[in-house]
Amino acid sequence: MKNDSSFVRLDGASNSSSKVVFYWEGEEIRANKGDTIAAALLVAGIRSTRTTPATQSARAPFCMMGSCFECRVEVDGEQNVQGCMRLVEPGIQVKRQRY
Numbered sequence: 001m002k003n004d005s006s007f008v009r010l011d012g013a014s015n016s017s018s019k020v021v022f023y024w025e026g027e028e029i030r031a032n033k034g035d036t037i038a039a040a041l042l043v044a045g046i047r048s049t050r051t052t053p054a055t056q057s058a059r060a061p062f063c064m065m066g067s068c069f070e071c072r073v074e075v076d077g078e079q080n081v082q083g084c085m086r087l088v089e090p091g092i093q094v095k096r097q098r099y
């Protein structure tokens with residue numbers, strides 16, 4: 001699910017020349033070097049990063065500091081990665097956490 005983003009960078013860093021390309025559900029995403037996965041996805045307009053096991057309801061990053069675990073994603077096949085605690089790296093394949 002990708003929506004228009006209401007998340008913007010406060011410091012004008014969107015013009016950074018240090019871009020990192022990674023993939024969300026197979027779609028190319030351009031982030032700034034030093035972005036966390038969760039921040040990069042929010043800026044890109046991705047709002048739901050996981051679904052709950054019981055009802056499959058959509059969840060999204062909330063605290064952005066490693067406390068709530070709502071930002072969990074799959075990174076290169078590794079489950080339950082906290083997107084707000086992991087920096088983007090070139091070429092990583094990030095998927096919605098579904099379990």
Ligand code: FES
Binds near residue numbers: 066067082
């Ligand atoms: S957003 Fe809360 S732990 Fe990542």
